[in-house]
Amino acid sequence: MSSRITHRQEIPKQPPQERIHNFKEVALGYDEERAVAEAKRCLQCPNKPCVRGCPVGIDIPAFIKEIAERDFAAAAEILREKNSLPAVCGRVCPQEEQCEKSCTLAHKSQPIAIGCLERFVADWELNKSPSHQVTRSPVKTRNPLPATRSPLSVAVIGSGPAGLTVAGELAKLGYSVVIFEALHLPGGVLTYGIPEFRLPKEIVKEEIRYLQSLSVEIKTDYVIGKIETIDGLFKRGFKAVYVAIGAGLPKFMGIDGENLIGVYSANEFLTRVNLMKAYLFPRVATPIKIGRRVGVIGGGNVALDSARTAIRLGAEEVYILYRRSAEEMPARAEEFENAREEGIKFRFLTQPIRIIGDRKRNVRAIECIRMKLGEPDTSGRRRPIPIVGSNFVIELNTVIVAIGTGANSLLPGSAPDLEVNEKGYIKVDAEGRTSKKGVFAGGDIVGGSATVIAAMGMAKRAALAIDRYIRSLRSAGAVRSETSGAVRSETSDKESGKKNFI
Ligand code: FAD
Ligand code: SF4
Numbered sequence: 001m002s003s004r005i006t007h008r009q010e011i012p013k014q015p016p017q018e019r020i021h022n023f024k025e026v027a028l029g030y031d032e033e034r035a036v037a038e039a040k041r042c043l044q045c046p047n048k049p050c051v052r053g054c055p056v057g058i059d060i061p062a063f064i065k066e067i068a069e070r071d072f073a074a075a076a077e078i079l080r081e082k083n084s085l086p087a088v089c090g091r092v093c094p095q096e097e098q099c100e101k102s103c104t105l106a107h108k109s110q111p112i113a114i115g116c117l118e119r120f121v122a123d124w125e126l127n128k129s130p131s132h133q134v135t136r137s138p139v140k141t142r143n144p145l146p147a148t149r150s151p152l153s154v155a156v157i158g159s160g161p162a163g164l165t166v167a168g169e170l171a172k173l174g175y176s177v178v179i180f181e182a183l184h185l186p187g188g189v190l191t192y193g194i195p196e197f198r199l200p201k202e203i204v205k206e207e208i209r210y211l212q213s214l215s216v217e218i219k220t221d222y223v224i225g226k227i228e229t230i231d232g233l234f235k236r237g238f239k240a241v242y243v244a245i246g247a248g249l250p251k252f253m254g255i256d257g258e259n260l261i262g263v264y265s266a267n268e269f270l271t272r273v274n275l276m277k278a279y280l281f282p283r284v285a286t287p288i289k290i291g292r293r294v295g296v297i298g299g300g301n302v303a304l305d306s307a308r309t310a311i312r313l314g315a316e317e318v319y320i321l322y323r324r325s326a327e328e329m330p331a332r333a334e335e336f337e338n339a340r341e342e343g344i345k346f347r348f349l350t351q352p353i354r355i356i357g358d359r360k361r362n363v364r365a366i367e368c369i370r371m372k373l374g375e376p377d378t379s380g381r382r383r384p385i386p387i388v389g390s391n392f393v394i395e396l397n398t399v400i401v402a403i404g405t406g407a408n409s410l411l412p413g414s415a416p417d418l419e420v421n422e423k424g425y426i427k428v429d430a431e432g433r434t435s436k437k438g439v440f441a442g443g444d445i446v447g448g449s450a451t452v453i454a455a456m457g458m459a460k461r462a463a464l465a466i467d468r469y470i471r472s473l474r475s476a477g478a479v480r481s482e483t484s485g486a487v488r489s490e491t492s493d494k495e496s497g498k499k500n501f502i
């Protein structure tokens with residue numbers, strides 16, 4: 001399918017001067033003609049290097065070939081075989097570090113825009129038949145849903161990408177899956193963290209509706225470790241439990257002034273805006289206060305999301321304060337470019353050392369020190385070293401700390417036989433098995449903050465392991481082949497008219 005077209009198709013975007021005044025999606029996506037033109041650039045390499053770069057092993061040349069031939073339904077089917085959240089991944093995966101990095105064309109000219117093509121197909125499918133009511137008839141899909149559902153039940157704790165993926169995979173295998181989510185909306189970081197202008201919440205809702213169309217049940221406002229324990233879930237009849245609670249505990253720098261008025265953790269700041277829609281205040285109950293000059297500490301996706309959110313909330317000047325250089329920034333390249341276009345000011349090799357307040361304890365400024373880069377550290381990135389005497393002050397009214405998050409100990413604390421490492425992350429083997437029988441885990445709570453696709457990859461492996469585990473119970477006679485306890489209890493609750501579960 002080699003073609004004369006060699007340049008990569010640009011993705012149309014809202015102009016920067018327009019988009020900094022709204023929360024609508026920045027990247028507008030390919031139309032059909034652009035998608036087909038881009039797909040025709042694909043060389044259909046027989047050794048498929050791009051597939052090796054994809055953590056969930058999507059057959060990339062195959063779905064691209066279908067786009068080139070304008071069979072978008074077939075392309076969508078190929079995507080769904082390996083990825084239950086393609087509209088999300090097409091938007092937020094760091095493709096430049098994964099499939100596109102491995103693309104043969106990356107060495108010759110520009111790699112195929114695999115992410116844009118994935119997004120195009122997923123959006124085409126969603127637009128064609130939203131809500132997934134009747135979208136995927138078993139006749140059409142390559143992996144048809146089983147005609148009868150297994151009564152065996154699995155509980156999933158957390159509804160981020162890992163939880164949603166394991167739930168989808170297990171539902172396709174015939175399990176009854178119930179997801180327990182602490183917040184009032186499902187989606188994890190996709191809902192409360194990544195802003196609307198990068199990942200519209202309607203897309204996340206559609207992906208979740210697809211899972212619900214596979215009969216996955218989602219119970220929100222349900223904190224496991226508080227309302228119920230893992231052992232309690234087993235008692236209620238679940239045969240296995242998957243823990244996918246993410247790593248959302250904000251980290252602070254431990255410098256003076258972090259408790260001043262006007263200092264947010266990125267987690268709180270983004271949750272107010274994304275989950276609680278504070279940008280619509282006073283039409284919604286949650287307010288957000290933003291100063292004229294905002295400093296965001298950090299250099300990852302979370303820092304860029306916070307900075308770009310701040311500018312949309314009306315801040316006049318927004319600084320990213322990052323202790324290394326642009327090269328070491330972990331944020332997606334596309335978002336770095338978008339942030340620059342939107343006027344975010346980058347202060348590289350800058351380490352904040354003190355936040356300064358006024359007499360009323362409001363943030364007034366931040367004191368920083370300049371850094372230089374030394375030898376690579378354990379992360380492989382060059383270590384930042386302070387330059388003595390290089391201190392300087394930037395006047396600010398708001399500071400957002402986006403230097404990472406850690407494991408929340410609430411759930412592991414309620415299950416003492418669930419082993420965690422020294423940082424509080426749950427210990428698992430290669431298939432996601434924990435130290436506790438029947439309990440599996442994956443996503444950020446296992447390896448620390450990573451990526452959507454990494455969480456999904458772990459979840460897919462764990463789903464197979466959970467299936468094998470429950471089959472082994474079954475062949476040992478430990479699982480009744482009749483209705484499980486969980487299903488039976490739910491039925492009796494429905495009969496007694498109770499609204500909630502078990
Ligand atoms: P989460 O998405 O964190 O989901 C965990 C869920 O578990 C949450 O809904 C939480 O409420 C729930 N939960 C927690 N405790 C309990 C409990 N005790 N009981 C019940 N429920 C519980 N990755 C990318 O690939 N690309 C990006 O562009 C990108 N941008 C990001 C931007 C931001 C602002 C953030 C914060 C992260 C970003 N990431 C990005 C990282 C990515 O979102 C995470 O790696 C991914 O979401 C991890 O998925 P998870 O399922 O492990 O956890
Ligand atoms: Fe197409 Fe690039 Fe994959 Fe080759 S490596 S098949 S050009 S996407």
